[in-house]
Amino acid sequence: MAKKWIAPRAGGIDVLEFIDDEVAAPRAGEVTIQVRAAGMNPADYKHLAREQSGFPLGIGYEVAGVLTRLGPDTHIASGGGATGDEVLAFRVAGGYASEVTVPASDVFAKPANLSFPQAANLLLAGTTAAEMLELTRVGDGDVVLLHGASGAVGVSAVQQALWRGARVIGTASAANLDRVRSFGAEAVAYGPGLEARVRELAPDGVDAVLDAVGTDEAVDVSVALLRVATRAVTIVKGPKTDAAGFTAIGGAMPASKAFRDNARAGLIARAAAGDLAVPVALTFELSEAKQALRLLAEGHPGGKLALIP
Structure with missing residues (x-):
């Protein structure tokens, strides 16, 4: 019997329940994974309050583990696949589990x-x-201005922007500036005087803005520095980003989902080549998911978190 975290109803982290789960055998086009690690992201808990139907609801969008079963005539996305193979999966439903059956x-x-x-x-x-x-x-x-450069999306964006030949100026708390620099960006502390500090590095302004925080400060500074207003994107949509004309993206949007699905293989290849680091701060036992989610919700874990069944 597998173990699994579910949300029986809408709410916050406290509504989650750790239950026994009978994992379905894979059908054609599906595989079963013994989960060795479940990735953790703010979206895991943020969407719980927004869901209006579909409960009980599993949480967790990405896992890594070992194939234990494959459906008839089934191959994984990267080709082949056999029991015992080490794999990763995204996007899945209910990844906070010891075993999952998912689309191959x-x-x-x-x-x-x-x-x-x-x-x-x-x-x-x-x-x-x-x-x-x-x-x-x-x-x-x-020249790219990246707000929230020390977070998970920020760290990946720094590395990917450098592949493209860009120069990255990344904002972060004073405590995280060295972390931002370690990935190749020029780091500036957010807070009063941010625009002036960025202008010292980019007197003529910036070509693009990547906003991973959505604060009033981030938006105002971006508007003041951005040379072409349309080259700004945010993952924290709000009235302020809307008014500034930022393009908002999110995994639930059809265009975002299609792009991200198509981007998976290339990013895996980059990681395999050693060109894309994934810093992990802490791991927790699967049973400690609530504790781990509370730390994640504080916003400063210092790297990615993972649950280990």
Whole structure:
């Protein structure tokens, strides 16, 4: 019998329940994964309050583990697949579990150089960052202002922007500036005087804005510095970002989902080549999901978190 976290009703972290689960045998086009690590993302708990139907609801969008069963005539997305193979999967439903049966089209061979916690945290943040860069058309020689550069999406965006030949100025708290620099960005502390600090690095303004925080400060500074108003994207949609004309993206949007699905294989290849790091701060036992989610909700875990069944 597998173990699984579910939300029996809408609400916050406290509504979650840890239950026994009879995992369905895979049908054609499906595989079963023994989960070795479940990735954790703010979306895991944020959507619980918004859901109006579909309860009880599993949570968790990405996992890494070992194939235990394959449906008839079934191959994983990266080709082949056999019991015992190490894999990662995104986007799945109900990843906070010890075993899951999922569509084989969402399952890829795990790069050998990634640990299970790293592999389980690669794709949600990675594909989000990739979409931000694509929509803002970041390319060689561009100066990019990235708000929230020390977070999971920010760290991936820094690395991916540098692949494209861009120069990245990343905002973060004073405590996280060295973390931002370690990935190759120029770091500036947010807070009063942010615009002036960025202008010291980019006197002529910036070519693109990637907003992973959605604060009034981030929006106001971006508007003041951005050379072309349309080259700004946010993952924290709100009245302020709407008024500024930022393009909002999110995994539930059809265009975002399609882009992110298509971006998965390329990001896995980059990670396998050692070009895309996934820093993991802490791991927790699967049974400690509530504790881990509360830490994640505080907003400063210092890297990705993973649940280990």
